Amino acid sequence: MTVTHTRADFQTDQEVRWCPGCGDYTILASVQNFLASLNRPREQFVFVSGIGCSSRFPYYMNTYGIHSIHGRAPAVATGIALTRPDLSVWVITGDGDALSIGGNHLIHAMRRNVNLKILLFNNQIYGLTKGQYSPTSEPGKRTKSSPHGSIDHPFNPISLALGAEATFVARTLDMDREHTTEILQAAYEHEGTAFIEIYQNCNVFNDKAFIQLTGKEERVHNRINLEAGKPITFGPNGEKAVVLEGGEAKIVDTAAVDPGRILVHDPTRSDPTVAFALSRLSHGPYGPTPLGIFRKVRRPTYESLLDHQVATAIAKQGPGDLATLIRSHGTWTVDANGHAVEAGANGAPKAGSNGAG
Amino acid sequence: MADNATTPSPSVGPDDQPSARVQTLDRVVIRFAGDSGDGMQVAGARFTAASATFGNDLATLPSFPAEIRAPAGTLPGVSSFQVQIADFDILTAGDAPDCLVAMNPAALKKNLPDLKPGGTVIVNTEAFDERNLAKAGYETNPLEDGSLQSYRLIQVPMESLTKEAVKDTGVSGRDVLRSKNFFALGLLAWLFNRPTEPTIEWCEQKFKNKPEVAAANIAAFKAGYNFGITTDATRVTFEVKPATLPPGTYTNVTGNIALAWGLIAAAQAADLPLFYGTYPITPASDILHELSRHRNFGVKTFQAEDEIAAIGSTIGAAFAGNLAVTGSSGPGIALKSEAISLAFMTELPLVVVNVQRAGPSTGMPTKPEQSDLLFSLYGRHGESPVPVLAIASPSDAFDAAIEAARIALKYMTPVILLSDNHIANGSEPWRLPDVDELPDISVPFATVPNSEKGFLPYLRDFETFSRPWAIPGTPGLEHRIGGLEKEANTGNVSYDPDNHQLMTDSRAWKVATIANDIPPVEVDQAGDEPGDLLILGWGSTFGAIKAAVRRARNAGHAVDHAHLRYLNPFPANLGEVLRRYERILIPELNSGHLLRLVRAEFLIPAIGLNKIAGEPFRIAEIEARIDEILGEPAQVAARR
Numbered sequence: 001m002t003v004t005h006t007r008a009d010f011q012t013d014q015e016v017r018w019c020p021g022c023g024d025y026t027i028l029a030s031v032q033n034f035l036a037s038l039n040r041p042r043e044q045f046v047f048v049s050g051i052g053c054s055s056r057f058p059y060y061m062n063t064y065g066i067h068s069i070h071g072r073a074p075a076v077a078t079g080i081a082l083t084r085p086d087l088s089v090w091v092i093t094g095d096g097d098a099l100s101i102g103g104n105h106l107i108h109a110m111r112r113n114v115n116l117k118i119l120l121f122n123n124q125i126y127g128l129t130k131g132q133y134s135p136t137s138e139p140g141k142r143t144k145s146s147p148h149g150s151i152d153h154p155f156n157p158i159s160l161a162l163g164a165e166a167t168f169v170a171r172t173l174d175m176d177r178e179h180t181t182e183i184l185q186a187a188y189e190h191e192g193t194a195f196i197e198i199y200q201n202c203n204v205f206n207d208k209a210f211i212q213l214t215g216k217e218e219r220v221h222n223r224i225n226l227e228a229g230k231p232i233t234f235g236p237n238g239e240k241a242v243v244l245e246g247g248e249a250k251i252v253d254t255a256a257v258d259p260g261r262i263l264v265h266d267p268t269r270s271d272p273t274v275a276f277a278l279s280r281l282s283h284g285p286y287g288p289t290p291l292g293i294f295r296k297v298r299r300p301t302y303e304s305l306l307d308h309q310v311a312t313a314i315a316k317q318g319p320g321d322l323a324t325l326i327r328s329h330g331t332w333t334v335d336a337n338g339h340a341v342e343a344g345a346n347g348a349p350k351a352g353s354n355g356a357g
Numbered sequence: 358m359a360d361n362a363t364t365p366s367p368s369v370g371p372d373d374q375p376s377a378r379v380q381t382l383d384r385v386v387i388r389f390a391g392d393s394g395d396g397m398q399v400a401g402a403r404f405t406a407a408s409a410t411f412g413n414d415l416a417t418l419p420s421f422p423a424e425i426r427a428p429a430g431t432l433p434g435v436s437s438f439q440v441q442i443a444d445f446d447i448l449t450a451g452d453a454p455d456c457l458v459a460m461n462p463a464a465l466k467k468n469l470p471d472l473k474p475g476g477t478v479i480v481n482t483e484a485f486d487e488r489n490l491a492k493a494g495y496e497t498n499p500l501e502d503g504s505l506q507s508y509r510l511i512q513v514p515m516e517s518l519t520k521e522a523v524k525d526t527g528v529s530g531r532d533v534l535r536s537k538n539f540f541a542l543g544l545l546a547w548l549f550n551r552p553t554e555p556t557i558e559w560c561e562q563k564f565k566n567k568p569e570v571a572a573a574n575i576a577a578f579k580a581g582y583n584f585g586i587t588t589d590a591t592r593v594t595f596e597v598k599p600a601t602l603p604p605g606t607y608t609n610v611t612g613n614i615a616l617a618w619g620l621i622a623a624a625q626a627a628d629l630p631l632f633y634g635t636y637p638i639t640p641a642s643d644i645l646h647e648l649s650r651h652r653n654f655g656v657k658t659f660q661a662e663d664e665i666a667a668i669g670s671t672i673g674a675a676f677a678g679n680l681a682v683t684g685s686s687g688p689g690i691a692l693k694s695e696a697i698s699l700a701f702m703t704e705l706p707l708v709v710v711n712v713q714r715a716g717p718s719t720g721m722p723t724k725p726e727q728s729d730l731l732f733s734l735y736g737r738h739g740e741s742p743v744p745v746l747a748i749a750s751p752s753d754a755f756d757a758a759i760e761a762a763r764i765a766l767k768y769m770t771p772v773i774l775l776s777d778n779h780i781a782n783g784s785e786p787w788r789l790p791d792v793d794e795l796p797d798i799s800v801p802f803a804t805v806p807n808s809e810k811g812f813l814p815y816l817r818d819f820e821t822f823s824r825p826w827a828i829p830g831t832p833g834l835e836h837r838i839g840g841l842e843k844e845a846n847t848g849n850v851s852y853d854p855d856n857h858q859l860m861t862d863s864r865a866w867k868v869a870t871i872a873n874d875i876p877p878v879e880v881d882q883a884g885d886e887p888g889d890l891l892i893l894g895w896g897s898t899f900g901a902i903k904a905a906v907r908r909a910r911n912a913g914h915a916v917d918h919a920h921l922r923y924l925n926p927f928p929a930n931l932g933e934v935l936r937r938y939e940r941i942l943i944p945e946l947n948s949g950h951l952l953r954l955v956r957a958e959f960l961i962p963a964i965g966l967n968k969i970a971g972e973p974f975r976i977a978e979i980e981a982r983i984d985e986i987l988g989e990p991a992q993v994a995a996r997r
Contacts, residue, residue, distance in 0.1 A: 014849060014850070041832060042835060043829065043830055043832045043834070046831075048673070051840075058839070059837050059850065063835050064829035064835055065837035065838070065839075066672075066839060067678055069695055072666070072696065073512065074669050075662075075665065075666035075669025076669045076670065078669075078670045079634060079669065079671055079672060079675075079676075079677065080676060080677045080829070082657060083673075087830060104662055105662065105665075108661075108662035164922070239816060310652045313651075313652035314652075314653045318653065319654075320621070320654030320656075322621065322622055322792040323792045325654075326608065326618055326792070327606070327653070327789065329608050330409075330608060330653060331608045331789070332606070333605070333606050334603065334604050334605055334607060337601075338600075338601030338604065342411025342603075
C-alpha cells in the first residue's frame with residue numbers, strides 16, 4: 001500500500017522539548033522528511049528509544065513508539081522485529097544509552113542482524129543528567145564528574161559496530177541533512193541491523209564538539225567522504241588520500257603516491273578488516289574523519305531465520321496439535337472403576353535437567 | 358484412602374523363605390542414588406514410567422548437584438531420584454525411602470540417614486573399593502563392618518554382571534558400564550513386580566539410532582531382573598496394586614513441561630502467537646528447552662543475551678501483539694525488576710515466570726525454596742503492584758499458566774507466576790484435560806479510535822480499568838507509550854501532581870479489582886463447622902500439607918486446609934475465611950512471607966512453620982507442628 005505523506009504527517013501534537021539549538025531538531029526533521037518520502041503507511045513504523053535526550057524522539061514521531069528504559073531499546077525493538085517482520089523498527093539512542101548502560105544489547109542486536117535501524121546520536125556528553133563525561137568523551141575532558149579530566153578511554157562507535165560484525169555501519173552529521181538522508185535511505189533499504197552514528201551537537205554541555213567537521217573553514221579539510229567505488233581522497237582539491245599500509249589505513253598526500261595505491265572504497269567487502277582500518281583514521285571528530293557507509297554486506301536477518309524454522313517445522317510436522325502434544329510423553333487410561341486399563345504410547349516422564357545457573 | 362495406612366517396610370519378613378513370595382504394600386518409596394554420571398535420573402524416570410503405565414499413583418523428587426559432573430565418587434557428586442508409588446492417591450514423593458539403591462559409597466553415605474529403619478539397601482559392591490570408600494569418607498567398609506546390620510542389605514556385583522550381560526551386544530569401552538543403571542532397574546523391576554515391557558520398548562525407541570546401546574541396556578535390564586529371580590536375598594518381592602483414580606487419560610508430567618504446555622495452550626486460548634524471551638538459568642531452562650521444540654505451534658523462543666534483554670524483548674513482543682512470556686529464577690528476576698516496572702507503567706500484558714530456587718545470590722540453584730514471595734510483591738521501585746499467582750503441583754502448572762495469561766491480557770498488566778524447583782523437576786500423574794474445552798481468554802485488539810479526539814491509549818475500560826491494546830500496523834491508532842508518567846486518557850507525558858495521584862491510584866485499583874474476578878478461596882474442611890486449626894499454604898507445599906492434614910484428621914484432629922493460588926490480590930473472601938479460625942498455621946519454605954502478609958493485611962495472629970533448608974517439607978514435620986499446636990490426640994497410639 002502506498003500513501004502520500006508530508007513531514008507534518010509524522011509530527012505529533014506534543015511540544016518538542018529539546019534545548020533551543022540542539023542538533024536533535026535537525027535529525028528529527030531529517031527523519032520525518034525521509035519517512036514522508038517513502039510513501040509507506042505510518043502505522044507500519046515503530047520507534048523505540050531508551051533514556052537520554054535523544055530518547056524523547058518517539059514522542060515527536062506520529063508513529064507507534066516506545067520510550068523504554070535506559071540502554072534497553074535494542075532488546076525491546078528485537079521483540080517487536082522478531083514477531084512482526086512486517087514493521088519497520090527504528091531504535092533511537094545516544095552515546096550513554098547505547099555504549100554505556102546498553103552496550104550489551106547493542107552488540108548482540110548487531111551480531112544477530114535483527115532488522116533494526118539504529119540511530120546513535122553521539123554528542124560525546126551526558127546531556128539529560130546535565131553534563132557528565134560519556135563513553136565517547138575525549139580523554140582529559142573536564143566535566144562535572146571529571147573535574148580533573150576524564151581518565152576513561154573512549155569507544156570508537158564505528159570500530160565497535162564493526163567488531164560486532166554489524167552488516168551496515170555508517171556515520172553522518174546532524175547538520176548535513178542531505179548526507180543524513182542519503183544514509184537513512186541506504187539503511188532503510190538494508191535488510192538487517194543498520195547502525196548509524198550521527199554526530200550531534202549538544203550546544204549546552206558540549207558545544208562545537210564537531211566543529212572540525214561542521215565549521216565552514218574546517219570541514220573542507222577534515223571530511224573524508226566515503227563513496228562506494230571511488231578512490232578515497234579529501235581536502236579542498238582532493239590533495240589528501242587514504243592508502244592501506246601494513247594493514248593500516250593512512251592519510252598521505254595525493255601527489256606523493258601512485259594513484260593506483262589510493263584505496264578504492266568498497267563497503268561490500270565481506271571481511272570487515274578494511275572497514276575497520278578506515279574507522280581507525282579518527283578517534284573522534286578532531287581531525288580528518290570518514291563519513292558515509294563503512295560497511296554494507298548481506299547476511300540473513302535473525303527474524304528471517306526464525307520464520308524459516310517455524311515454516312519448516314509446520315511443513316514437516318504439520319501445525320501443532322495441543323491434544324497430541326500433551327499425550328506425547330506416553331499415556332494410560334483409567335476406566336470408570338478407577339483402574340488403569342490400557343497403557344498408551346511408550347515413554348513417559350522425563351528426568352529433570354542438570355546444571356547450575 | 359489415607360496417607361497413614363500401615364506401610365510395612367520391604368525389610369519385613371525373613372530372607373530365608375523357601376520359595377518366592379509376594380507381599381502386597383499400599384505404597385513404597387524408592388530412591389536411586391549414585392554418581393551424577395551413573396544414570397540415576399534415567400533409572401528413576403524409567404521405574405516411574407513403568408509404574409505409571411501399571412496404574413499406580415506416584416510422585417517423584419529428583420535431586421542433583423549443581424555441578425554438571427562433580428568429581429566422581431565424592432559426596433557432592435551424588436545424584437538421586439526418589440519416587441513414591443501407591444495404590445491410592447498420594448500427595449508427595451514420600452518422607453523417607455523404604456528402599457535405597459546405592460551405586461557407590463558416597464551415595465550410601467549421603468542417603469542412608471534418610472532410609473526408614475529396617476529398610477532395604479541395594480549396593481553395587483564393586484564400587485566399594487578403598488579409593489571410593491576414602492572419597493566418601495568411610496574409614497571402614499560399611500558392607501563389612503556391621504554398620505548396616507539393621508537394614509536388609511542386598512549386595513550385588515553390578516559391574517561384572519553388567520559386563521557379562523552386555524558382552525555380545527557390540528558396545529565397548531566406557532559404554533559397557535554405562536548400562537549398569539539398567540541392571541539396577543531390572544533388579545528393582547523384579548523386586549517390586551514392575552512390568553518390564555515399557556522399559557524394553559523405551560530402550561528400543563530411545564536408542565533406535567544406536568541399536569548396540571539399546572541392546573546393551575535391555576540385556577543389562579534383563580540380567581538385573583533374572584538376578585533377582587535367582588538370588589535368595591530377593592526371594593521376597595513386593596507389589597503395589599494399581600491405584601483407584603478418577604477415570605480419564607493420564608500422563609506423567611514435570612512442572613516445567615506442564616508449564617510449557619500450559620503456555621502453548623494459553624496462546625491458543627487467547628488466539629495469539631506465543632513469544633518466550635528468556636536467558637538460561639537453573640531451574641527454569643527446561644521451559645525454554647520444551648518450548649523451543651515446538652516451532653510448529655508458531656512458538657517463537659528467543660534466547661537473549663541477558664535477563665534484561667529477555668524481558669525487554671518480551672515487552673516489545675507484547676506491544677507488537679503477542680502472548681509474551683519471560684521466565685527465570687530469582688537472580689534473573691532481580692535483573693528484570695526495572696523492566697517489570699516498565700511493563701506495569703506502560704500497561705502491557707506480560708507473564709513473568711519465576712521458578713524459585715534456594716537463595717540469596719547464587720544460593721543453591723538446584724534446590725527449592727519459596728523465598729521470592731515478598732520480592733514478587735514488593736521487589737520493584739515506585740508504586741507498582743502486580744498480580745502474583747503460585748503453582749501448587751507439577752500438573753497444576755498447566756492451568757496456572759493459562760490463568761496467569763488470562764489475567765495479564767484482560768487487565769493489561771505484567772503477572773508474576775511462581776513455581777519452584779520442587780514443582781519444576783518433580784512429576785506426578787496428570788489427568789489430561791479436553792483441550793477443546795479450554796477457556797476463551799482472548800482480548801480483542803483496538804481497531805478504531807475510541808473517542809472523538811482520536812485514539813486515547815489510556816482511556817480505561819469502565820469495568821476492568823484496563824486500557825486498550827492497539828498494536829503497530831493498525832491505521833489511525835498510532836501512539837507512544839513509555840516509562841514516563843502519563844496523562845490519564847491521552848497517555849501524553851505529564852508531571853501534573855493530581856494526574857500522578859490519579860494514575861497511581863488507577864493502576865493500583867486495576868490490580869486490586871482482580872480480586873473480584875478470581876475464585877474465592879475454598880477450605881478443605883474436616884467437618885461441618887470450621888475446625889480447631891486452619892493450615893494456610895501456597896505453592897509447592899500443597900502435597901505435604903494435604904498429606905499432613907489427612908494424617909492429623911485420622912488421628913482425630915479437626916484440621917482444615919486452604920491453599921492460595923492468588924497471592925496478589927488475595928481472593929475477596931480470604932479475610933472472612935481466616936476470621937473463622939482461632940488458630941492459623943502457615944507452613945512456608947521461607948522465613949514467613951505469607952505469614953507477614955496475612956498478619957499485615959488482616960491483623961490476624963497466624964503462626965508460621967518455616968523451613969529454609971533447600972528441600973521440601975516432610976509430611977511428618979507439618980504433622981508434628983499440628984500436634985504441637987493442638988496437643989497429642991488420644992488416638993495417637995492407635996495410629997502408629
